[in-house]
Amino acid sequence: LAVKVVNNTIKLNSLILILFIFRxxxxxxxxxxxxxxxxxxxxxxxxxxxxxxxxxx
Structure with missing residues (x-):
């Protein structure tokens, strides 16, 4: 849920960034x-x- 919130907030589509956020x-x-x-x-x-x-x- 936090990953989705962050991803939706900053509108980034990079898989690497999503993995960074997940970490x-x-x-x-x-x-x-x-x-x-x-x-x-x-x-x-x-x-x-x-x-x-x-x-x-």
Missing amino acids: AYLKITKISLPLLDVYKRVEVIRKVIHKIKKIYT
Whole structure:
């Protein structure tokens, strides 16, 4: 779901980029994402989206 959100937000079609985003998401999930409440999850996803936008702008 996070991968789709990021991909839809920044409108990128590159398979390599999608794999990059997926790797970033996997790193986030290793930080005990399931234990965080919903608001913290949203904040983490927003930070990832913001960082990826910076990389590709």
